[in-house]
Amino acid sequence: MDLRYSESDEKFRAELRAWLAEAVPAFGPPPGIHDWAARRLYDTGWQQKLFEAGYAGINWPREFGGRDLSATEQLVYYEEIARAGAPYIGVNFVGLLHGGPTLIAEGSAEQKARHLPRILRGEEVWCQGFSEPSAGSDLAALQTRAVRDGDDYVVSGHKIWCSFGPVADFGEFLVRTDPDAPKHRGISWLILPMDLPGIEIRPLPTLMGESDFSEVFLDNVRVPARNRVGAENDGWRITNVTLRFERGTAFASEMINLQQTLAKLTAFAKRVTSDGVRAWDDADLRRRLGHLAAELDALWAMVKLSVCEAEAAGIPGVGASAVKLFYTELNQRINEVGMRLLGRAGLCRDEIEDMPNALIAGRSLQSLSLTIAAGTSQIQRNIISERILGLPREPRPTAEKAKPA
C-alpha cells in the first residue's frame, strides 16, 4: 500500500515536464469547435509531436512504437499533461484509448502492425460505431448485419452517436454476424475503413450546438473479413474488454483537469462578492467546495488503486464501473456548484473577462454526456449490483434473439 512514485517515475516526470514547458506554448491555441478539418489537423499534429518526443503510447508495447512504461508512469504522464495544459486528446480518443488497447489485447499480429503505429503517430483517426437507434443501453440488440460473402463481409445498418465520425479513417464497429444465435453470441467486432463505398456520415448536432456526433449509414459496405478482430461471433466479449478500458483509465487526464477546474472556481469564489459578501466567506459554499476537493482526492486515489490492480491483472477489472460512475457524477456536481456560484453569468457562454463562465457553462452542458456514454450510470449500477454484489440479474432470456425491427 505504497503511494511513492519511484525514482525512475520521477525522472520520467522531470523530463516530460521540461519538454511540455517548451512544446505546449509553442503549439498554439486550438481551432474553433466547428472546424473539423482544422481540429483533426490540430489534434493529430499534437499527437505527432508527442510521438516524435517519445511520449506516445506510454503503456503500449515497444514493437508498435509505444514506450512500454509502467502503469504508474502512465499516471505521471496524465498528471503532467494536465498540469501543463497540453492539448486535449481530441480526435485521437477512440484510437488511443479504446480501439488501440483492444487491438493490443485481442487483435491479430497483422492488425496490430497495420494500425497501432499509425494511431500513435497521429496518422490514423478512429471513431466508434457501437450504438444504434434501437440499441443504446441494450447494446447487444444491435442489428447492423454483416453477411459473409467470400473474403468479405457485406455490412448494412445504421449507427448513431458516433463521435469523430466526420474525420475518422477507421471505426470500431459492432455487427451482427449470426442473426439466429442468442443476441450476445452473434456479434463480431470489425475494423471499418471509413472511406469504403456505401458509407454515409451525417452530422448530428449535440445539445452543445456542436457537430461532435454523427450518424453512420451503411449500405452493402464490403469489408474484408481479415478486418474482424477476434473470432466470428465473439464480439461481445471483446466489446467488454473495450468498454472496460473506456470505463477504467480513459478518463484519467479529465480527472486532473477537473481538479484544475475546481481550483479555478475557488480562485473565482475568493475574488467575487455579492451584496458585499465574498462568496468564499459563505461557509456553506466553501465547505461544499472543500468536500468536492476531498472527493476528487479520493477519486484520484481510487484511480491509483484501480491502475495498480489492472497492471496486476492485465486489463481493468469490473471495479472500473465504480470509478466511472463516481467520476462522472462528481464531474456534474462540480459543474453544478460552479453554475450556482456564477448565477446569471452562467447564462452567457461567451467569455466574460476574468470570469470562468464560458468554461463552466460549457462544461455543465458537456458533462451531461458523461453519465450516458460508455454505459449509462444506470447500466453501471446494474453491472456493480449483478457482477460485483451478485444480486439477481435483470430479465435477460438466454434464448432471446435480435429480431429485425
Place this chain on the structure above:
Amino acid sequence: MNFQISEDQRALQEGVRSFCEGRLPDERLAELAEGGGFDRALWKDLAELGVFSLRRAQAEGGLGLGFCESVLVFAELGRRAAPGPLAWSQLAVSLIDGVAEGEVVVGGLDLTGGAALGPHLLEHLDHVDVLLVMDDAGLRRLDPNAIEARPVEVPLDPLTPLHRADSLPEGEWLAGPDEAARLRIEGAALLSGQLLGIAETTLLMAVAFAKEREQFGRPIGGFQALKHLMADMFVRQEVARSAVYAAGATLDDPLVGSAPRAVSAAKLVASEAALANAHACIQIHGGMGFTWEVPAHYFLKRARVLECCFGGSSEHADESARHLAERAEALVAARA
C-alpha cells in the same frame, strides 16, 4: 508505487477479521449493549493481537508497522463495531505505560477548536483508566475518578456509554499544541478506518438480506430500485477505501503528499460512506430494519459517534477547503 494491499497486509487483515468475527458476532453486540458496552477480556485480547502496539517499534515490543496497517486493522474493528476507545488507546501507546498490553485503557475528549454544544460528554468513563483531553493548548491526562460526572441514561450508541460533566479538572500536561495537532490527525485516520469498516459491513448485511428476503414472489435484491441503492453503497465504500488507504500511505510516507489533506479527505468520505450505507442498510431491511433485533442500528449509531470525533465533517470540509484555496492561489500566481 504499488497501492494494492501487500501479502503481509492481507494476512494481517484476515487475521484481525477472523478474530473479530469470532468474538463479536451479532448476538455478542446485543449482549454488550445490555451489559454496559465494554468487554475488558476482549480488550486484553485485542492488545495481544497488537491493535495498540502496531505502530510501536519492535525494539519496544511493538509490531513496528505503520498507518497503512493501522487503518486496515481499524477497518476490521469497525466492521464488527468493536467497542471502546480504540483510537485514543492506540494514540496513547507511547505516552502511557500499560496501554500496549491492554492493562491500561485510555479514553479521551477532543476539545480542539472549543467545546461542543452543551456539557462535556465523556465516552466510556467507567471503563477508562486514563482520560486524555486534547485542546488547542495541547494534551493533558486526567484521572477519571477525579472528574465530577453523572451517567447519561440513554446514549445514542448503546455500545458507547456516556457521562456528562460541566467542567473538568486541569490534570497533567503531556504535550503541547503541535504534538496534540499531530495526534489528532492520526486519530482521525484511525477513525476513518473504523468508518470504512462500517460502510463495508452494512453493505454486506444489506446484500445478504436482499438476496434472502422475498416480496412479490421474488428476492427483493432483484428489484432495480434496491440494486441501485446497493450499487451506490458499493461506490461509497470504494471511494472511502481509496481515501482511507491513501491517508494511511501518506501518514507513513510524508513525501507522497500532505497528510492533513489526505486525512481530512478520508475522514469526510469515510464518514459519509458509513452514515449513508448504514442508513441504506436499514432502509433495505424495511420494517425489520427499524427494530432493535436487526443489528444495523448499532453501526449507524457508531458511525455518528466516530463522525464527530477528531473533527466533524464540517471541520474537515473547512480543512479541505483551506488546502484547495492554497492550490487556487498557486494557480493565480502561476498565471500572473
